[in-house]
Amino acid sequence: MSTSHTTIAPRLRRAAVAGTAALALLGLAACSSSSSTGSSGASASASSSSAASGAASGAAISGKVTVFAAASLKKTFTELGKEFEAAHPGTTVTFNFGGSDTLAASIVSGAPADVFAAASTTTMNTVVSKGDAAGTPVDFAKNELEIAVANGNPKHLTTLSGLTASGIKVALCAKTVPCGAAAVKALAAAGVKLTPVTLEQDVTSALNKVELGEVDAALVYKTDVQGAAGKVTGVNFPEAAKAVTTYPVVALKGSSNAAAAQAFAAFVASPQGEQVLTAAGFMAP
Structure with a gap:
C-alpha cells in the first residue's frame, strides 16, 4: 500500500x-x-x-437629380445646374420648367422628381400638405412684377391704369399661376380693373406674347424682362411692391437620389446660389 x-x-x-x-x-x-x-x-x-x-x-453625391422649377427660374437654374455638376462630378441635373401650380399637381400625382422650386409659398404648401416634401421648404429668392412692352415702349405705357386704354392688348398669367396671383394683387392695389386678351399658364408664355408682337404689354417678373434684354422693355410701377413673390425650394420625399436632392436644394439657398440669382435680378429672400 x-x-x-x-x-x-x-x-x-x-x-x-x-x-x-x-x-x-x-x-x-x-x-x-x-x-x-x-x-x-x-x-x-x-x-x-x-x-x-x-x-x-x-x-x-452622384447620379441624376430631377428638378421641377417655376418657369421664371429657367435661366438661373440652368446655370446653377452646371455649377452643381462641376462641384459634384458624377452628378447630372435635369429640369422640368413650367407653371408652379402645374408642377405641384404633377408631384402630388406621383411624377418622378427630386427637388421642387416654386414661385409661390401657396403653391409649395400644396406639396407640403400632401406629405411630399422631405423637410421644411427654404425661401431662397423674391421677385417683383414689371410691365413688359415692345422695345422702345412705342405705346408709351407707364402705369397700370394705362393698360386699360382703348386698343391696348394685354397678356396676364392665369390667376392660379404665381405671376397671375401677383398681378391680381398689384391691380387691386392700383384700383385697376383689366380685361386681358389672353391668360397664360406660365410667365414665359406671357412674355413671348410681347416678344412676338401679339400683345402690347404683359405683367411679368423683372427677372424675365432682364433675361429678355434687347427683345422687350420693362416699365416699373409702384404697386409691384404690394405683390412681391417669394420662392421656396425643398427636396422631395419620393426622391430616388435623396442625398443629391438635399444637396441641390441646399446649393440653391447657399451664398453661391444667391449670387447667381441676384445677378439675374432676383431679390434676396
Whole structure:
C-alpha cells in the first residue's frame, strides 16, 4: 500500500502542473484572440468613420437629380445646374420648367422628381400638405412684377391704369399661376380693373406674347424682362411692391437620389446660389 501511494502522488502532482500549464496557455491564447479582435474592431470603426467623413464631404453625391422649377427660374437654374455638376462630378441635373401650380399637381400625382422650386409659398404648401416634401421648404429668392412692352415702349405705357386704354392688348398669367396671383394683387392695389386678351399658364408664355408682337404689354417678373434684354422693355410701377413673390425650394420625399436632392436644394439657398440669382435680378429672400 505504501509503495502504491508513493507512485500515485508524483503522477497527481505532474498532472496538476500540466493542467495549470494548459490553462495558462489557454489564457494566453484568449488574450491574443481578444487583442486581435480589438484591433480588428478599431480598424472597422476607423473605416466607418472614414466613410462617414467621405459622405459628409460630398464624395457620396452622384447620379441624376430631377428638378421641377417655376418657369421664371429657367435661366438661373440652368446655370446653377452646371455649377452643381462641376462641384459634384458624377452628378447630372435635369429640369422640368413650367407653371408652379402645374408642377405641384404633377408631384402630388406621383411624377418622378427630386427637388421642387416654386414661385409661390401657396403653391409649395400644396406639396407640403400632401406629405411630399422631405423637410421644411427654404425661401431662397423674391421677385417683383414689371410691365413688359415692345422695345422702345412705342405705346408709351407707364402705369397700370394705362393698360386699360382703348386698343391696348394685354397678356396676364392665369390667376392660379404665381405671376397671375401677383398681378391680381398689384391691380387691386392700383384700383385697376383689366380685361386681358389672353391668360397664360406660365410667365414665359406671357412674355413671348410681347416678344412676338401679339400683345402690347404683359405683367411679368423683372427677372424675365432682364433675361429678355434687347427683345422687350420693362416699365416699373409702384404697386409691384404690394405683390412681391417669394420662392421656396425643398427636396422631395419620393426622391430616388435623396442625398443629391438635399444637396441641390441646399446649393440653391447657399451664398453661391444667391449670387447667381441676384445677378439675374432676383431679390434676396
